[in-house]
Amino acid sequence: MKLTLSLLMLLASNAGVAAFSTSPLPVRSSVQLYAESSAPETATEVEASSTDDITAKASEETAVCPSTIYIPLSFEEMVKQISSAMEDAMKAGKKRQTLRILLPRSSDNENLGQLYETDVVNPDPSVYTDTVLVPPDESWQGGIMQLYRAASLSCQEILRRYSRNAQGGVPPKLLEDRSFDESGVDGVGLWITQGSTPSDDISCFVQPSQETIDGIEAISAQAGERMVALLNPQWRIVDDALDSASKQGGVFGNIASFLGGKGNSLKRLEAAGFENIYLLEGYVCRGGNVRLIKRFDTDWFVFAENDAKTDFIECGSSKQRPTYQEVDTMLDSKGITLKYTRDFGLAPKL
Secondary structure, X not given: OHHHHHHHHHHHXXXXXXXXXXXXXXXXXXXXXXXXXXXXXXXXXXXXXXXXXXXXXXXXXXXXXXXXXXXXXXXXXXXXXXXXXXXXXXXXXXXXXXXXXOEEEEHHHOOOOOOOOOOOOOOOHHHHOOEEEEOOOOXXXXXXXXXXXXXXXHHHHHHXXXXXXXXXXXXXXXXXXXXXXXXXXXXXXXXXXXOOOHHHOEEEEEOXXXXXXXXXXXXXXXXXXXXXXXXXXXXXXXXXXXXXXXXXXXXXHHHHHHOOOOHHHHHHHHHOOOEEEEEEEEEEEOOEEEEEEEEXXXXXEEEEEOXXXXXXEEEEEEOOOOOHHHXXXXXXXXXXXXXXXXXXXXXXXX
């Protein structure tokens, strides 16, 4: 008993963020899929053991950056990239897709403390004609419901773009199901397209949490050969102590999962066939904006924003998601100094 209590206290004390509850959520979807024929993180990074280890990893064989991989500078560009990746993945037989994207913000409200949400009732692409794309992390001004609104509008545009070649050329009907958000304030929803034929329908969970896994499994089983996607899941991208422990299995793994580790949730999603199809992340390194991007068929690529904020410069690539330390090494190898030194004229502009 003392050993179990000690273990619980140790895991809880090492957790870098609040743990998610893993209590089951009853599936109460008010939207049912049409019948079809039967068918089958700017989180804490793990420190590298030494500078030599970081350099060795960063110097791995560099992949050639494909033409499909670049940092989108507009909301429209990002939507095109995502829908293209979804199409290519479907052709490759990948029907369960995980997507992580940046969210649009008005370009004149990107500064900390000056951000606000425009009340948009009907999604209108013209709203995004002058926006910047920002990470949905702790730098976002507003709560989870403000994040959900931006992610939800983005999801609708992505689904419209993906379905542009639907039979008959008629845009699909989009339905929102908020029943998966039992509390009503957890920022979780499901968007479903209903086209001319049931086989073209898509189900996309927006900001699903670990409490939504039961619903994801149920919809996936019901969808059969149709696409099911997860957009900006709420669990952390990188692992903290609980996440790492929850992936080990056994008694310790079960305890860590109970305390909020994502290991069990990821195992269930993997069993359901979910794969990372398009990942676009961002954070600040050396004082400047850095973007990490990956498609299901490419390596990870790292880009740094230039000082004029007009473009991004490729800095390196990696087979695995590069750590913060590895990204810093890539910037150093490109001669990219701290941003304040460039701002004060102590180093060349990027």
